[in-house]
Amino acid sequence: MKPLILVWLGLMLLLAATTTTSLIPLGAANAVLNIVIALAKAAFVAVFFMHLRQSIPLLRLIAVVGLFTLSLLFIIGGADIITRNVKPAAWQHLVHDRP
């Protein structure tokens, strides 16, 4: 039981960290920090609550394969979105607010 409580405390601390740091202007680092902390929380839940560490390797493989496949969507799909050459049409009244 004690290990579970410790994990919970860790999760609460991470939550506090992500909320408080988001209120501090750190530019791009805010987003990065939030993602890292979210990944850490997810790892805690997966390893300690979902017993991923003491499971057979197949279960870890399934988790990894799922994440990997999703990452393909983000990486290659994202590659399209960020390398596109977009020229707004004359009639488009929406102005992109990207700096």
Add this chain to the structure above:
Amino acid sequence: MITRASRTAFASDDMGVRSSGKPTASSYLHDGYSLWSWISSHDHKRIAILYSLSITSFFFIGAMAAGLIRMELLTPAADVVDADTYNRLFTAHGVIMVWMFLIPSIPSVFGNFALPLMIGARDLAFPRLNLLSWYLYIGGGLFTIAALLLGGVDTGWTFYTPYSSIFSNTHVILTLLGVLVVGFSSILTGLNFIVTVHTLRAPGMGWFKLPLFVWAIYATSVILVLATPVLAITLLLLAAERVFGIGLFNPALGGDPLLFQHLFWFYSHPAVYIMILPAMGVASEIIPCFARKRVFGYKFMAFAIIGIAVISFLVWGHHMFVSGQSVYASMVFSVLSFMVAVPSAIKVFNWTATLYKASITFTAPMLYALGFVILFLQGGLTGLFLASLSIDVHVTDTYFVVAHFHYIMVGGAVMAYMGAIHYWWPKITGRMYAESWARVAALIIFAGFNLTFFPQYLLGYDGMPRRYHTYPEQFQVLNILSSSGAAVLAIGYLLPIGYLLWSLRHGKPASDNPWQATGLEWTTPSPPPQHNFDQIPNGAAEPYDYIPEKGVQE
């Protein structure tokens, strides 16, 4: 050395036929005769038959839509249907053939029936989930039929936005719901197969003792589980956009139609591998059996299956070369699309090498399997044309693309499905079908198929666009050829209905192993008892233990 096997080599049944001439009373077919016993059954064999009946019905509905399309295209003018109806026809054809027929076909029928038998199991890992999958399939199918009866959808099976999200006045959401529910059915089926292959193999059956059909179904199941949810969420987003008028896929409201296309094709490209991998698995069962020779390069074949499944997730952008996708991304997708051809080619080489110095008998299943290899090869090669950016720019959205995917889907997947039906028919029904009729039907299908679809390559290359119900005069001759071919194909597909149904009553009773094939499914009676095996068999035998010099034992 090819022995001229006698015509009756496989028709003789002196290998343990029952004296009564009927399937034994303890078979799964006799486990209850009421309709309720069938539709409430947890038996994977009965569920497979339930699927086969529903899938066949949908096949004919989709085929009728195609028939009307080909009728319209006999003449350049719009004389059979108007533009709006034509749009609904090709959409119905696509939606039904892709989601109601091709995706479930081999996995849900033969994966369900044969896979547990092949690995020496009594059933799938989750039999009740299997039945739920069928109910979901029927439910989704009913939604789609309802949409059809209410007038159909005119967006194309690809549901591109913003037409489908804003402008189309047809029953988009009803159709989307149908596809969503059927998709959920296939996710659960895939899940079932994955757990089954991991946990229910017979003692001694390591991964490299598995028949290649099992490898194929396993890889298909992994794709089903990973890709179909993306479709589900995409269709939900589309439905929400349609209902609430938000602009996630609408450029006028800050959204991006390509976002839809990325999400749609992220699923739909792996989906085409869901359709072809099981077909490859079937070919790998049939060819060694009727060539009496072990599959050449078993491990390469297995790894090629996995390779196809993995790379299939990397190439979806080749459907979007002219959509406004970034040129750099397009180049990456083009290179990756060339790469996916490599494992497919390895498989074609290995099937060919299996035939070399083999003892070949041209039974109906073998004709279908050989037809599959030839036509899949053709379709695959034209896929390389389409993977080249420069060529694709010219032939995209023309009949060249239509011909390419029909060669793979009809020439490949449907031929393999027909081959599987004939190969496992004795096991499923306990009857032999009429071999001569079957061979004739196979040849008619092969001829009809080529007459239908080869002219379409030429039409597309010459510039005839797809999804148009009228066309310039100069394309009429090729269109007439194509439509004539469709008529021949129709005959070819109807013949099996006749002789297969006939065989249920009058066909020769089948022995346990009429083809003298290897594989655990042939060690159990035809048809199998409800519990499959009296004793769980030993799975340590090498797969495809055929010896060509022996030929077929008389």
Add this chain to the structure above:
Amino acid sequence: MNTDNTACSPQAQIDARARIGMWVFLGSEIMFFGPIFFSYMYGRYEWPQAFEAASRSTDLACGTFNTAVLLTSSLAVAAALLYAENGSRVQARRALNAAVLLGLLFLLVKSYEYLQDWHEHLVPGPSFQMDGAIDLAAAQLFYFIYFFSTLLHALHLIIGIALVLYCHRYLAHEPGHGAVRRLEITGLYWHFVDMIWIFLFPALYLAGRAS
């Protein structure tokens, strides 16, 4: 994995099948929720100011509180499994009660947030308006993703609560190992729903907070 039907006990075999089955299902669920995050990333990339402004208009207190609630509920479910595995079924059921209550609390707070959003005209549609929005269309995109993803998450949470209640009853009435197995599988699902929220929270509530 297996191959040998005789080496493991039947119970262990059923356990293994159930675990693999649920993890495969969770793999499919990751692919189900993933594209929503992809759509969010698209919006954040194309309309960074609008998305950050819209993100600021969400209720940070509610979001943070709800995250804490869900994380605690995961603890409760994990504790319940520990108790059940050790035979303390009464304590397991108490832990499950806590999980259900926390889940319901989450839904309550979420409903309160939705009500607030409705009053502040933040629901996408003709009556949408947001102060400080550089462009309304992109802000609506954010809120579309916000409502779509949180509603989908809430639906999964409701299913999770139903599963936990089922486990509660099973623990009370069925003395065998099956109850523990069902709880383990339900736990996996519950933790996954928690994980989705772990990523939804920063995406929807924390962007652009510091500006």
